[in-house]
Amino acid sequence: MRITELFDNGEFVVTAEVGPPKGIHVDHLVEEAKTYLSGITACNVTDNQSSVMRMGSLPACVALKNAGLTPILQLTCRDRNRIALQSELLGAAALGIDNILCLTGDHTKMGDHPGAKPVFDLDSVSLLHTACQLEKGVDLGGNPLVGEPPKFAKGAVVSPCSDSVDAQLAKMERKVMAGAEYFQTQAVFDSEKFIKFMEQAKQFGKPVQLGVIIPKSAGMAKFMNRNVAGVHVPQEMIDALAADKEKAKLGITGVEIAAKIIKECKPYCQGVHIMALGWEAKVPQLLELAGI
């Protein structure tokens, strides 16, 4: 099932992110997803997230699909040139994976193989364009495909709380022109900024899913403020998280913060995308608190 059909039906689409293991066993990933994420629409499967080498996104997508879940294949341009990317897209379609999220990808220097060659032959925009070409039955080199062409729900990302938000909106427009059909955002901790961003972004007429991270601790929030582009956790949230630890509330404050952001932003967006970062077990509680 392509998730664009759900957006078209006016559904509020909830997705969450899972990361393949640095190893060959997917049982744990599938079990966690089945236990905590079966109530949501679809699971994004990351592609060597943060440039840290793991099992590929596609085999993990297939494992989730076999378990009855709807996976979204994340595909970055960091590790493959245009030939490998197109080949991966055809492979995905052949295996019944028809939801994709096209990303440029983090630089290799950010990960656990900093000496690796960063490819970036294509980028998020030209990858979206390439997926559209394949859907027309032609590859990027202009050569015809044999038989029925693939059909994808093509997603992209945008960073609404970036300090370069105007440049982000310009890039978002390029992604729409290149064929993006839905957007997932970087994590939002400032509802007002997101709502202001959506006033601009709604002109593109594409569904946008609010990006949500459950902040685990004050330390994690401070780390993101220092190191993660486009993410800023306000001081009062950091203070609340610090108090949580003192009162031994075991993380409920982070879930409450995330739920509050979802409630405030829900009228302005078409879905939520949760990056649980290991806290998948808290997703059902988050959705309940957020009233979804």
Place this chain on the structure above:
Amino acid sequence: MLITELKAKETILSLVEGKAFIINCHGCREIRFPEKEADALQQELMAAGKVTGSITTDYICNPENLKLRLEKHAAAIEAADTVLVFSCGVGVQTVAEMFSGKRVCAACDTYALPGFQGVTPLEYDCKQCGECYLNLTGGICPITACSKSLVNGQCGGSKNGKCEVDPDMDCGWERIYQRLKKIGRLDVLKCPVQVRNYATDDEVSK
């Protein structure tokens, strides 16, 4: 060594909006400049009344030197809507920075050849990629100013205007966006999807 080649004639003609001031760089000894072809094209532009003035000089990548040489052309430059630069990518970037409120266009693509490279006192870099993007980016090179050499806009890795890969480096696409905004040319961000052609290097070295 490096080679500059003229972009397609129709491309260059489309770059000249209104009237142009032309800067030719006959450059360092390491460069091959298509003098005859450039001259023929410029004669044509002049005959059409599209040129306010021109200068042929060398080492335009030395801004102090260039500033002195351009002094007597101030009125002609002022009267021009476009500054059209026939040089390698470093030269175009130098001129674009010097006239950061004006439309500065690259008339050439720059290719690499083996051997000694041109010398510039500046930090601008030209990868000699053979398909100059400077006309789409306000004269700031996305190949050398962006850690990922992206040609379709900013990634999500810009924090406080800096590149997350190198905190000492400004985000190239934030610079490009601000430059385009300053010269009133944000419309070029709506250009068709760009896909780089990595075959250009090979074609030259054949």
